[in-house]
Amino acid sequence: MLETTEVAASARHRAPLRRPATGTLVRAVVIVALLLFALLALPQLLSLYYVDAMTEVAIYAVVSLGLGVLVGRVGLVSLGQIAVLAIGAWVAARLLFATTQPYPLVLLEAGLITMAIGTIIGLPALRLRGLYLALLTLMVAGALAIVLASTNFPNGGHGFLGYNGSLINIPPIRRPSIATNDPAYYRYAVVVAILMFLLVFVHIRTKPGRAWSAIRQSEPAALAAGINTTMYKLWAFALASFVTGVAGGVYAGAAHYLYSIDFPAQNSIILLAVVLMGGAYSLWGAVVAGLLSQLLPALLNNWGVSNDWLTILFGIGVVQVLTTAPRGLADQVPKDLARLGRLLLRLATKPTEATAEGTANTAEGTANTAESEAP
Amino acid sequence: MPSWQDFQPFLVTGLALGGVYALSGVGLVVLYQATGVVYLAFGAVGAMGALITWSMISDGIANWLCWLACLAFSGVVTLAYGITFGPLLAKRDPLVKATATLGLLLVLFGVMDLLWTTSGGESRAITLPTDNGGFSIAQIQVTWTQVIGLAVGVVIAAGTAAFLRYTKLGTAMRAMANDREITATLGVPVRRVEAAAWLGCGLLAGVAGLLLADMVALDATTLTFLVISSLAAALIARLRSIALTFAAAIVIGVVQNMLVPINAVSNYNDMTPFVLAAIALLVLSRRQVLSRAREDT
């Protein structure tokens, strides 16, 4: 009796592992179609202003991806990812000025060096409890920000820091030869982003992804199953730092000139907010986070609405997600998205009058729901 | 290497700032003990209170009313946040609770920038009447504001320690730090004790906001993130000991300021709280896996 069940079970299990279900195929086709649209059609349709904004979306989607791996997959919160982005940008800028290496190589190096730094900092930190780890990242990021404010970003000068304070004509950070104008650079950024997403996707679907799931649910259980939790947490840190470093490199090329005020401390908090709102667990959430943090401000700016409303919205979003999330910080379906969708719809149809009113109402609505949804 | 004369004014500033960090740190510690929340919006709420005070002063309202407004604002907002979201998040991990306060931070940040835009070049300042008076000790100039800064730190630290030890409310807070559920079953009005902690912390945020606005700058970003210096002191004290918080705060303030006249590290003196806190946190990390799991449920 036992034998037949065994055989049946193994037969059931073995075959379907090879053939993907139709649902997955449909989703894959949709994703590819969307990506092709974003790559090819979008730059033609949008003005330069929005093309630049979408380049930023691509960059921050990758940064959000990194934070999503930490928060959504492993359950670690980092309050300093913008500092990591700054490091990546710094390294890339230095290499781009000092060498004539091809762009992909520079991006790779920026990613690897940032990864090394992230791992070195991560190693002693990983024994810390969730809250203390988050606070440690805040402290390290703060210290790094001060160092960066002092050393500044490379601007073509010599020496290790590559910064010359008395330069009058600062050379712009170069771009890849195949992508010097903005629409072309946008496409370049999207391709890099796709590669980073693929990298993370592969991680999630294989051994490290499963180990992270185990660690997030219960570290003692993971240890009891033989998982070297320290190593896998470090791996998550390394992966997050790598992709963020690469994103920093793309940022350097996009911005042409780097200043430390480009990386203010509150951006790390806003990053966390949009990652939580977009959904830390899913890869789509990272894209949404990028849209929230880069496209929305561009839209609002164009319509004459202050970005501060977004900051307020993000603040409310954080509290909303956390109070309604079933378990911890990895939420599946963020309710804020639906509201945001409605808001955007309203803004798109009545750009000027409805803006202030609409945002205030939505903000209020979200706050009210948060209070009335008390468990 | 600068001479002792050069260091003196920085020693004074350091002590004064350290005193304010101490009063903030104590507020953070007491709230954490009573509720499990690390109130990261502490600086932001004090900053907005200070900006409100500035606006009111600019409108010609009597000084003391304006200061009172700062305290009232900080106290009320903190209390409102606490009694609304405290119960909602009561059973969650301290990390979740602390992250939620970041939401409040963002909201306040956005409102401050909206109402008091930083662009435009005008710099605001709060001057307390005590800025003008002062005295000298051994040729060092000390303003009354600086004295107040240090004094308030001492008084709050000592007073809070005594409060926690000898009053009924304080003992209740200590009990709740230990185990919230059991304290509730002992008949302690848990919600009311928490509300008291939130309100107290909020009021301290207002006081700190005013003093820091005077001593450092009346700038939303600066004041919001100055909480980190106080947080550093609290972390060094493991979010537990009032005395250690006070000592750490004074050390942070003094070291941070005494580094200013040393040219080589002058640019990096603001790193002091970050570096000290990071070291403290890493030293804290001698914990076993299981105790963490147990504490999290």
Added chain:
Amino acid sequence: MIVVKDLTVRFGGVTSLDRMSVTFETGTCGLIGPNGAGKTTFFNVLSGFVRPSGGTVTAFGDNLLSMVHYRRARWGVRRTFQTEQAIEELSVYDNVAMVQEHSHRGSSRRDDVLSAISFVGLDVDPRSRVQSLGAGQRRLVEVARAVAGRPRLVLLDEPAAGLPDAETENLAAVIRQIPARTGALTILVDHDMSLVSACCETTAVLDFGELIASGPTADVLRDERVVSAYLGTEAA
């Protein structure tokens, strides 16, 4: 055979285990005692989550305490927890395969995982997510994980807690067969005395961190010291 000698664990003033010495010979052994006696602490020492203040544990000749916690699983320690810990978002298959995945024993594992799943009587699609299973089934997933691969020491921490009688009986039948199927030594902690009697040939009793009795289960359950340790609790 597991030989525990003078095992002592102190947590800030509280002594959880006090010079505990016991030998678990073979087959399925019970470990019982009133709440707070130190049973879970003992398991935590064996799993490597708690470092003892003193004492030794020799398992099949190897010094267990010298191994880092995650390596003990590779050595062959398997443990279930009081609150079920099957990873919800992973499939049944992935859960059971987890230990081998991290023991670098790739090849023959698919058959082994599937046979472990059917051994515990779990009749669900191995690809289904644990999230979709009931509490009893999740417990079985954990037991399946414990018997997959080549376990040498299986620690079951109150596997029947919260389960209805029918499922407990089912579980008892599975537990009884573990030593035969795997050759592992099984230690069962539970408060359900009928489960302990049904599964365990020998039983050890802890009270206040000390061993107060050990031997054939039936004798131990009748021992006066054991009964009085459970004063106020029904020793079924």
